[in-house]
Amino acid sequence: MDSRCDVIVLGAGPAGLAAALRAVRSGASVTLVEASDAVGGLCRTFESDGCRYDMGGHIPFFRTDERVGWAEDVLGDDLIWVDRPVARVVGGAIRPGRYIDQHPGLVPDAIAPDGTAAGEFGATVGPAFRDRTMRRYLEKVDGWPLEVISADRAVKLRDEQRAPEGFWFPPGGIGSLMTAMEQAVRDEGGDVRLSTPMTSLHHRDGRVSAVEVGGANPGVIHADAIISAISPGLVVRAAAPSAPEGLLPPITMRAVALVYLIAEREAVTEEAWIQVDDPRVPFSRIAEFVNWDPGMVPAGRTVLCAEVYGSGADDDPWWSLDDDALARAAADALADPLGWVDDPSAFRALRVVRMPRAYPLVEAWRMREAMLAPTWLSSLDGLELARGGTVVTAIEAGESAADRAGGAVMAGAA
């Protein structure tokens, strides 16, 4: 079926939902297409065994009161204030504050930044703190030496993922904000099509004109503006006619296994989210949902999400384990070496979610190559890109893409 609207939005993660909401509220007719059968992208909340739990620990790092007010308005409910900063493990003990937050603020032996995470941390927290504290944690998460990880990654980790006092959180999980955004788009007349992947992007004479979609609602949708809130690589591959060659250098994707452990007992910790740099522990971060919103888990039970980062390759020591063995290894680590529980056999696997391509890693010296695809896409009139490394930066990217798309819609109407 062919159809027409002012703005097409590709992908219903936080960026796409925010873009669609902003565009529809500005008076545009909007079609939002999403490949999967539910909105939220990586920000989804699952429900099973009477418990609600998020796709990993998902702190929305709201940076302004306005954004908190915006979220409450969309939700039609108050956010919960979670009175806990991100915590970290030091010698088995849980301490408040991220590893990076322990820096005393003085950098007597600073070195010049050089585009790598090593250089960035060296310049801002000094080589001594970097090597004592940040190296172990970030190298465990990303699996590369700090000398290979890009400075951009270090900056985002340090500056965008800050919640030193605690954080505001949507009751019922991060997914509840996503479904509220979906509902708001529908209420304002937006057309949300789930199970509808974009399969091809039509462009001519440097301007986009339509997308072809498959799945549940196959057809061609024409529009004055298209907002892409999916990976630029996917859009470049879908370009018709084909994009110039050489825009897609090989990118390393980091794998994440989310191991959900459940036990019939009170909470193991008082924390929402804990960073763990000990290499003997399979997971690098662990979330305990009852400490985010007590309503997510029935009394007398607790659900933990251990985030196990890896290469996704067969020789990865944790990823290569089958789900049961990985869950056992995560539960055992709660007892030894962490010492948080006496009896790890009280924990069983509620679910294991594997994301073999959870996020891209770009070597510091290849950042320019990684920008080729977004740069070419941005050169197409009528196409706006919206992506973010966190929930809130994704929402903000979606909104600004919708504002920019407004110009193309006005031009189309003129």
Ligand SMILES: Cc1cc2nc3c(=O)[nH]c(=O)nc-3n(C[C@H](O)[C@H](O)[C@H](O)COP(=O)(O)OP(=O)(O)OC[C@H]3O[C@@H](n4cnc5c(N)ncnc54)[C@H](O)[C@@H]3O)c2cc1C
């Ligand atoms: C384990 C984990 C923990 C995290 N923790 C945090 C945290 O604590 N705080 C935080 O702020 N951020 C966190 N993040 C990051 C956060 O999830 C992302 O930054 C955010 O989801 C990015 O939003 P997005 O809309 O750009 O992309 P996504 O959420 O990836 O959404 C993209 C959407 O596009 C859809 N799509 C893909 N291809 C197509 C196609 N061809 N056609 C149509 N639709 C398509 C996908 O199905 C998906 O729904 C975490 C991520 C992970 C993996």
